[in-house]
Amino acid sequence: MTTTLQDCRALDAQDPLAPLRGHFALPPGVIYLDGNSLGVAPKAAAARVADVVTREWGTDLIQSWNTASWFDLPQRLGNQLAPLIGAGKDEVVCTDSTSINLYKVLSAALNIAREDSPARKRIVSERSNFPTDLYIAEGLCKERGLDLVLVEPEEIAAALTSDVAVLMLTHVNYRTGAMHDMAAITAAAHAQGILCVWDLAHSAGAVPVDLNGAGADFSIGCGYKYLNGGPGAPAFVWVHPRHASRFWQPLSGWWGHAAPFAFTPDYQPAPGITRYLCGTQPIISLSALQCGLDVFTAAQSLGGMAALRTKSLALTDLFIQLVEERCAGHGLGLATPRDHAQRGSQVCLTRDEGAGVNGQGSGAYAIVQALIARGVIGDFRKGDGGTGRHKDILRFGFTPLYLGFEDVWNAVEHLRQVLESGEWRKPEFNQTHAVT
Numbered sequence: 001m002t003t004t005l006q007d008c009r010a011l012d013a014q015d016p017l018a019p020l021r022g023h024f025a026l027p028p029g030v031i032y033l034d035g036n037s038l039g040v041a042p043k044a045a046a047a048r049v050a051d052v053v054t055r056e057w058g059t060d061l062i063q064s065w066n067t068a069s070w071f072d073l074p075q076r077l078g079n080q081l082a083p084l085i086g087a088g089k090d091e092v093v094c095t096d097s098t099s100i101n102l103y104k105v106l107s108a109a110l111n112i113a114r115e116d117s118p119a120r121k122r123i124v125s126e127r128s129n130f131p132t133d134l135y136i137a138e139g140l141c142k143e144r145g146l147d148l149v150l151v152e153p154e155e156i157a158a159a160l161t162s163d164v165a166v167l168m169l170t171h172v173n174y175r176t177g178a179m180h181d182m183a184a185i186t187a188a189a190h191a192q193g194i195l196c197v198w199d200l201a202h203s204a205g206a207v208p209v210d211l212n213g214a215g216a217d218f219s220i221g222c223g224y225k226y227l228n229g230g231p232g233a234p235a236f237v238w239v240h241p242r243h244a245s246r247f248w249q250p251l252s253g254w255w256g257h258a259a260p261f262a263f264t265p266d267y268q269p270a271p272g273i274t275r276y277l278c279g280t281q282p283i284i285s286l287s288a289l290q291c292g293l294d295v296f297t298a299a300q301s302l303g304g305m306a307a308l309r310t311k312s313l314a315l316t317d318l319f320i321q322l323v324e325e326r327c328a329g330h331g332l333g334l335a336t337p338r339d340h341a342q343r344g345s346q347v348c349l350t351r352d353e354g355a356g357v358n359g360q361g362s363g364a365y366a367i368v369q370a371l372i373a374r375g376v377i378g379d380f381r382k383g384d385g386g387t388g389r390h391k392d393i394l395r396f397g398f399t400p401l402y403l404g405f406e407d408v409w410n411a412v413e414h415l416r417q418v419l420e421s422g423e424w425r426k427p428e429f430n431q432t433h434a435v436t
């Protein structure tokens, strides 16, 4: 049965999460499908940051480390985030960037795995993992004389051999939106004595995650994507309590010291996750991130992550259905799994090589640019130029906190018009920018 605009409006009218949209400063005329890359600003953020700058910093100055509780903000935000990822109290801190936190946990994981069994010399990851994860792993391998082994998703199980120290995966793939079965893969790795590091960049706040339930070892993720913490927001790091106090992380700065204000010349790591802090924390950025987390706290009474997941799947199902019904015959394909168990909160469309202007390229980049000009903001991820398994991708993130079903209808209607009018062929949409 085809879905109409009226059907979409009816779905919005019945949506129990609809009030959450009011927490966000959505620019008028924009359908924002890039919350998987940079989330929308919570309305509270501007006033909160202004208050930190003018009152806490401006007036109270250094006393605010105590009076405004700046000092334990990484731990407090970690505790606020913990329920979204299946972590316990005092198991998470919000700090540093995802790349830096990955360096810390991957180092600690290698130390633990190799102390227990020095013959393990490999890190296994997925070839289509987000590049920074692969670069950090490559750097660590170089530093320590280890090997980074990259495989396709269907090859992971066979790659879990007795010489592997750590399996490092991103739970939801940034290119395709495909989601791994964290519990099953972790169990398979553990059965071979391999530790697991999970990157939750496209999972935290997007899909329910249960780190403790899966028995995962280490995890990291972004604050500025689905958590709406602002550009470059502090990331988070979780370490299972069985490992947290076992090794120093390599960036053993004073904020991870057991008694930072004792100012002793030697390092004594704090017990637990606090040792994963390094230096003085970015309080203004952490304050903005708190506003993002506050929306999830508000969502608790409306059903929390379970309700958000139900809506997210309904939004992505609808988008797939409408694209297939209304945009057929334009060379689009689906890169995201149809199976709910394997889908994150984004939908990625492929476009065939040679479907671009004058048979050059795929035209996917230009279609995304034409959509952006109409206020439908998604993004483009380059494929491998028709040489291998990755096509160019049009990527659309669906954040159930602030998107509705009518937004999905309108986004597909714009896509249909862009394709049918050939508007995307205009030269201005075929010029590349620095950040895509």
Ligand SMILES: *Cc1c(COP(=O)(O)O)cnc(C)c1O
Pocket: 097, 098, 099, 100, 129, 130, 132, 133, 170, 174, 199, 201, 202, 222, 235
């Ligand atoms: C977005 C993303 C990152 C970003 O890392 P930064 O240090 O914040 O630049 C890392 N890993 C994955 C899987 C991502 O999707």
